[in-house]
Amino acid sequence: MALFDVFVFILFSFLLLPLQPSTSVEICRVFCGGQWIRFPFSLSDEADRCGYPRFNLSCRNQALTVITLPFAGEFRVEIIDYWVQSIWINDPDYCTPRRFLKGLNLSHTPFEPVHPQNYTFLNCSAGVSTQLPEARYIDCLSAETFSVVVIPTNVLDSYASLVSSSCLKIATVLVPSWDPNYGMRLTWNEPDCKFCERSGGACMFKSDTGLDVKCYGGFSPGLPESAKYGLAFGLGIPLLCIAGLVFYLRRKVNDYNHHQHPSPEISIPVAPRRLTTEPKGLDGPAIEAHPTTLLGESGELPRPNDNTCPICLCEYQAKEMIRTIPDCKHYFHASCIDEWLKLNATCPVCRNTTERSAPSASSSSSSSSSH
Incomplete structure (x- = not known):
């Protein structure tokens, strides 16, 4: 007994x-502007160890979250996506293109633009914008007698005759991914808390000193x-x-x-x-025998339409390792499929049984896409 x-x-x-839950760390978070503010972000009146350096925000009347960038000015925070580490910030007057024309300087910030591309701003006669299919009309910069549009610089030559006769070039600037309602999208790499957030943990400082972080x-x-x-x-x-x-x-x-x-x-x-x-999953050598691929900067995939890991449902990112099941050619995040194969010897997508033991000559391959 x-x-x-x-x-x-x-x-x-x-x-x-x-x-x-962990009791060795203070979980710092506050609700402002319709969303939870938590590590690595913190409000100016919170404890020093609640946020990572240069991730300071301010909350106004519990309804508006504001971030101030050293050389770009003040922006309203629309969305913070902790899973993919991105933030949508908008001009207080909802005219983010005006900020682009002034020059978006992200120096001394932890942020980088997402999918930056060169765009040319044009001042055109009223009604011309409808003749430029790839141009985006900027309402906050236009008037009744003229239209301000922005068009990808690499397609500008296709409309050279129309532009030269009806438009005046304002400037060509590097513009990140942006939306008229949510502003522009930025991302950060340090600290890296993506996996911690996706696993339901709390990412915080490892100790009372230093900048090392840990998932609690x-x-x-x-x-x-x-x-x-x-x-x-x-x-x-x-x-x-x-x-x-x-x-x-x-x-x-x-x-x-x-x-x-x-x-x-x-x-x-x-x-x-x-x-x-009898164990249902695979042992370590059998799992490692499945080929892996390191995605390049472009994030090009073996099958471009399969851009989401079927296990964690997150999009593949550049420099992430993916592992392929040879029999059915399905691929996943290496960390996701490794955990699965420890418990199951079948593909999570098609349920085909994979090999239980590693072959004598490893069939695993690791490559980095350079495209």
Whole structure:
């Protein structure tokens, strides 16, 4: 009975350990402007260790979140996406193109533009913008007698005759991804908390000094949090039932032998039954035998239409490692499929069974797309 109690205690400790929140770190977050502000961002009145350097924000009347960039000025914060580490910021007057014309200087900030491209701003006669299919009309810079449009510089030559006769070139500037309603999109690389956010953890400083960060709580990178909970309880409950059944049967066998053979001299010891279960997943060498590919700066994929990992549902990014299952050619984030294959020997997409052991000559390949 004592051994069974120990087994139950260890099993429940293992299952519930990832669910316990960390008490060794203060979780700093505040609600402002319709969204939660948390690490690496912090408000100016929060504790110093609540945010990463140069990620300071301010909250005005609990309705507007503002960020001030050293050489670009003040912007309103529309959206912060912690999973992909991007932020949408907008001109306070919703005229972000005016800020582009003044020159977007991101020096001394942790941010970089997303998908920057050269655009040419044109001042054209009223109605000309409809004859430029690839041009975007800038309402906040236009008037009744003229239209200000912006057009990708690389296609400007296609409309050279129309532009020369009806438009005046204002400037050519480098413009990041932008939207009339949400402004422009920026991203940051340091600190890197993407995997921590996706696993449901809290990314914070590792200690009271220095800039090293750590993920507190949550699960390790790979499967989403809901999948981890499902696996934990899905495996834990059957194991508890099997352990209880084994204990019950052993007690019955011992009681039967005791009644049938009361004399210790002639009692026949009953050998304990061992429950053997063939592992369902793959071992380390078998997983590593599956080929990997390191995406280049362009993020070009073997099948461009499959740009999302089927396990974590996140888009592939440049410099990420993807792993391919050779039999069906499906590919995933390496960290995602590695966690899956430890528990399942099948492809998550088509359910085809993959090899259980690594071949004698590894078929894994690692390449970096240079396109």
